[in-house]
């Protein structure tokens with residue numbers, strides 16, 4: 026620890042703290058443009074100047090470490106002053122220079138109202154310019170369909186360049202030219218290819234990089250801001266949904282160190298246009314092969330008729346990937362009241378099962394556990410597309426901590442270097458029995474994480490592979506009481522919650538594969554389940570939000586609420602219970618899903634025992650107490666993983682693993698309805714073609 | 719300096735010649751594993767040389783691929799350093815210094831000559847022989863005004879000599895690099911004015927300092943020897959003298 030005096034307060038801080046960090050400990054506010062906690066230090070904007078006693082010039086506090094200051098003549102701690110007139114004058118000088126070439130077009134700038142330059146100009150700007158010459162102007166650059174550029178506004182802080190190079194790991198952006206002619210661009214104005222590129226919009230302290238889809242849509246102060254949870258992947262990124270009236274206008278990340286830090290993927294950020302198109306806004310009934318609008322009553326009556334005409338054994342229900350815990354709980358209640366045991370939530374047919382214990386299907390080390398891992402083994406997973414923000418975290422560990430990454434499965438570009446061990450089961454077996462050359466590295470590691478992707482767990486080999494992965498984790502010493510290194514990476518936001526609730530076949534019930542066999546069922550209830558192919562035969566009730574695959578097959582459609590339109594709980598891949606809130610209302614006649622199920626239960630004569638959302642939650646919490654602990658993880662227990670390792674199971678030799686995500690931009694019905702995601706997908710496909718040439 | 723952009727018309731492709739590839743490998747090998755990017759400037763420079771004095775876009779990609787760098791990283795370097803010409807240049811690429819000392823000595827007139835003979839900046843004459851650019855100080859201010867043409871400096875120019883120089887270059891006549899007036903390097907015009915003594919250069923004074931040094935040393939030694947012999951003589955020094963010699967030491971001790 027090093028001593029330092031900031032504004033008269035003596036502090037004890039780690040010696041590698043910067044002056045800016047030290048000053049913040051006292052509550053002093055230091056203005057900044059280029060400095061960002063999660064990026065390397067550039068020290069090029071000079072806005073953070075402070076006075077250091079004994080220094081002939083003001084010092085850029087973001088780039089000076091406490092340990093680099095000399096003590097006073099008698100060994101007193103160095104003295105830093107952040108609020109003297111000298112400092113103010115220095116910063117005013119910097120601001121004046123910054124504004125020389127800034128267009129001052131705030132009235133037509135989308136950043137207006139949430140602009141760092143605007144805010145800091147209030148504190149350090151002057152009311153008039155002494156600059157009579159021509160301002161420089163910079164041509165706008167095309168850098169893709171997501172980020173709009175007005176490059177004349179750029180103040181060359183290089184945050185965007187550092188982000189794409191360091192955090193995203195896709196060095197698209199760069200600064201060309203020098204001095205006054207420096208410009209930010211991509212190589213020959215190609216579209217950026219990072220799946221995290223939207224974050225540069227938040228990072229850009231001015232209005233140079235703004236959201237293209239949100240361009241000229243609203244001012245920040247007109248928007249209602251709702252803090253909620255993302256469902257585009259199973260990470261459960263914390264987001265803020267900004268809406269005006271009934272319309273979601275943009276989605277921004279919220280800070281959560283344990284989950285998404287402050288990043289979100291482009292799918293999370295830009296999927297909102299999909300919330301407006303292809304929406305199911307009233308019930309439909311299929312008549313003579315065609316869907317026709319209907320009333321709720323008609324729809325419910327028809328369902329009741331069909332349900333009454335068959336036996337519980339011939340009824341099934343599948344929960345989709347975006348459903349909230351409450352929805353699934355209500356559906357499960359309804360089904361058990363009907364005596365139905367044919368339930369499943371594993372649309373992709375993975376072999377995860379709550380009976381193996383919670384530890385068998387969650388990301389045991391936790392997302393933040395990645396930061397302290399020394400080796401990470403990816404089994405049948407491509408985190409870049411399955412959970413981009415998590416991938417950025419692995420990249421961070423690889424980059425800053427020297428964490429080693431190894432892959433069994435597909436050889437894909439993950440934005441970091443890794444040891445490629447092999448394609449599938451045989452390699453994993455080699456790791457288990459220690460015959461693989463990499464086993465030693467894994468064994469020597471103190472905290473090795475084995476990340477198992479859904480791709481490895483699909484199909485009849487799934488159970489065997491899961492057990493094998495647990496065995497591998499055990500063999501390398503990652504299953505101990507303090508540290509459990511088996512991490513299941515989900516792709517569906519609803520999955521862990523559904524498994525927690527036991528939304529899997531009851532005794533003698535059919536699973537997904539059984540239910541989808543022709544003639545297996547008479548009535549099938551899909552709760553937003555769009556990833557399954559239902560054969561001809563059963564009467565399909567689809568409750569969901571978008572006219573996607575499920576709705577096309579449906580005989581009755583019940584319009585539900587999307588994730589931004591309801592209160593709900595989602596449990597992320599690490600088993601963290603997170604609570605989302607409603608930002609807007611569902612369109613037209615659509616209703617919140619739990620309410621639909623509750624109403625339907627009444628019509629079916631098996632009324633669910635709650636009349637309000639609060640009552641539902643109380644019932645839920647009584648049955649599953651851990652759901653009440655928001656933001657907490659109910660840890661799985663290692664013993665169950667050990668017994669999982671011992672279970673074994675048939676695995677076909679030579680089986681190769683593939684990631685379960687085929688197209689990142691089309692992984693759920695909302696994304697498939699989004700024109701923007703379609704554009705991104707086309708671009709990504711084009712990008713791949715180009716690379717192959 | 720204006721905004722530097724890649725040329726609008728670019729060649730289809732670029733590849734180093736086998737010799738240059740070999741040379742490049744040698745350069746890359748100088749840097750430790752994982753630090754190959756350090757070779758970027760050398761390679762870009764070689765590419766520019768090979769490509770007739772300017773750097774085409776495919777060369778930027780070729781260098782990036784060789785060094786495992788992102789294209790944008792190499793573009794950053796190529797656009798940052800003005801020594802990389804991004805636009806085609808003439809066979810003789812004239813860089814006229816326009817910084818203060820040269821300007822005070824008439825660089826503006828040289829630039830007028832360029833305008834007249836070649837045309838505006840960054841424009842290659844039809845015969846492909848000449849193009850010019852105003853640059854910042856090239857470090858030859860004592861011979862201002864000056865211009866760098868390809869690898870040579872042409873100094874102490876005036877409009878007439880410069881125009882003639884350009885004409886000679888255009889017609890591939892031999893030219894003399896360096897000062898264009900009577901002067902050796904940056905020595906005084908019209909020959910030297912100091913250090914004229916010819917003996918300075920005929921070797922006769924070689925080692926004179928050593929001689930002087932030896933002489934002084936010998937004299938000193940002689941003096942010591944003499945003193946020693948005198949001290950060896952019995953009791954010739956008076957007691958008073960001895961005391962005086964001792965006194966300062968005593969005083970210091972007492973203080």
Ligand code: SF4
Pocket residue numbers: 178179180181182183184185186209228229230231233234
């Ligand atoms: S575009 Fe924005 S983030 Fe990038 S350098 Fe310019 S001001 Fe900084």
Ligand code: FES
Pocket residue numbers: 056057058059060067068069070071072073074085086087088
């Ligand atoms: S914040 Fe310190 S120089 Fe930019």
Ligand code: FES
Pocket residue numbers: 815816817818819820821854855856857858859862863864
């Ligand atoms: S000013 Fe022209 S060479 Fe220095």
